[in-house]
Amino acid sequence: MDMAMQSASDLSRPAHPMPEGASITPAGQQPNEEPSLAVRNNGGVAPSTAPAPAGRRDAVLVLGFGGPEGPADVMPFLENVTRGRGIPRERLEAVAEHYHHFGGVSPINEQNEALIAALEAELETAGIDLPVYWGNRNWAPYVEDAWRQMADDGIEHAYVLATSAYASFSGCRQYHEDVARARVALESDPGAPAGPTAEKLPHYFDAPGFVQANADALAVALGQLPAELRDGARLVATAHSIPNAMADVAGPQGHAYEAELQRAAQLVVDAAAPGRSFDLVWQSRSGPPSVPWLEPDVNDHLRALAENGEQAVVVFPVGFISDHLEVIWDLDNEAKETAEELGLAFARAATAGTHAAFVRSLRELLAERRAGGEPRLGTNCPAFCCFVQRPARPAA
Known part of the structure; x- marks a missing residue:
């Protein structure tokens, strides 16, 4: 999450933080309710130790938080981040000034684009023919649109690379929920093609x-x-x-x-x-x-x-x-x-960014899963892993 994300989450006083890669519980689902079947199944498919079937059309989905690309984007973006929380507009306007201090642009999208380009080059060098898609939670390109594009392109299985290396509700579980939300959005359209199955790549903090x-x-x-x-x-x-x-x-x-x-x-x-x-x-x-x-x-x-x-x-x-x-x-x-x-x-010190060794490790994680490696934490999560219980809302 970038600096103004912190301010936006502070505005809404959420029970969960929203670090880079954090998300919001899907609409209509309270944090103490059982997740959807799509969430429990890690995006629609149980991780397998069998190699990927020959001829299956696979892809990589880089899943991020998103950020405004210019001054006109800032307020709509903050409204996305805090949607459903009833935050007064004057509070959002105060947070917007943090983004305007930086020209209304968050560097997070540009950095994700750079990571995608580096990963595409790494895959090509290794002779791995996989397209890389990009979806965000709170700003274009939205994960729902990326999911629809994969379906339109005939992708049958997506390996989801979250832009967070660690466990936690915000750093891992909510990525699963993003995938579930995108699947539900596609399945609710009767004219849409069948979407891909998916699995999140494991935590890579020790890669x-x-x-x-x-x-x-x-x-x-x-x-x-x-x-x-x-x-x-x-x-x-x-x-x-x-x-x-x-x-x-x-x-x-x-x-x-x-x-x-x-x-x-x-x-x-x-x-x-x-x-x-x-x-x-x-x-x-x-x-x-x-x-x-x-x-x-x-x-x-x-x-x-x-x-x-x-x-x-x-x-x-x-x-x-x-x-x-x-x-x-x-x-x-x-x-x-x-x-x-x-x-x-x-x-x-700098962060990992597009360091060649980091990008190579991401390619190796992908190869491990495609070869049927034993599922690890982050890919093979229990139903309520990192799921934070909160008191139920009073009945109306």
């Missing part, structure tokens, strides 16, 4: 290429500090905060979101700076102060480091896959300003 991309970026960031500060600089991994209630039900492995982030950050540090310790902290919190979220916030943590006598810090946003607004605002502006006020030398 070798994702780790390498982040490790390379961390090494570069360390090199940006004055030489005399590099060895003692504190390494700080960041990720999107989520409510404690969500973290408590993050999947069959317990606190999967935190555990996956700890694992990813450890792998990155082991590769870039062996033997050094690191801290995992949080950013981009939204929602009312009365609701507990994962802490500490990165800015609070920087203050604590300065009080303890630290002189330099390198922040690496391992919880995100690209440098969208949330990264460049929360870290390059707010966290950097906090560090400057405290007298801390500061460097921020």
Whole structure:
């Protein structure tokens, strides 16, 4: 999610955050209700350990959040993000100013386009003839339109690549719901062709290429500090905060979101700076102060480091896959300003983006599933994995 997404979710005071790749519960379904059959079946097909049938027309669907492409898009986009929540227009207008500060354009769409182009090139180089489609939740190209296009093109099975590497309701479960919503939209049209079956690719937080991309970026960031500060600089991994209630039900492995982030950050540090310790902290919190979220916030943590006598810090946003607004605002502006006020030398590592090793790992994940690899978490999810229970609404 980018910076203005954070503000939009804060406006609506949702029980679930909306990080990059987050979604909204399908219309008509309350968060404590049983998901649709399409959701329970991971988008319409149980993951298989058998190789993809010869001759089946497969495709890749890159599934993202979406973002405005210009000033005229900002308000309609924010209305999409907060639809059904009854947010006063004046509150939306206040959030819109964050986007207008950046010309009304979020970089998230351009970054997804770059990732798609890199993946297409990687597939072509590997001799894999698969088309790549793109669908978003909140702005064009919408996932429903991408699903219809795949159906029109005769695609029989889609491998869904979500732009989030980790577990959690917002980071994984709601992608399944996006697919379910697109399938329902197509099936409700009696004149539409049959749509593809689908499966989401598994979590890739520990994929070798994702780790390498982040490790390379961390090494570069360390090199940006004055030489005399590099060895003692504190390494700080960041990720999107989520409510404690969500973290408590993050999947069959317990606190999967935190555990996956700890694992990813450890792998990155082991590769870039062996033997050094690191801290995992949080950013981009939204929602009312009365609701507990994962802490500490990165800015609070920087203050604590300065009080303890630290002189330099390198922040690496391992919880995100690209440098969208949330990264460049929360870290390059707010966290950097906090560090400057405290007298801390500061460097921020890049995200995986289109790093060649990361793109190669995505191709390898796809090949693993097409070859009938054993389904893993993110693809083979239990019915209520990462599903956050909330009190039912009072009867009318």
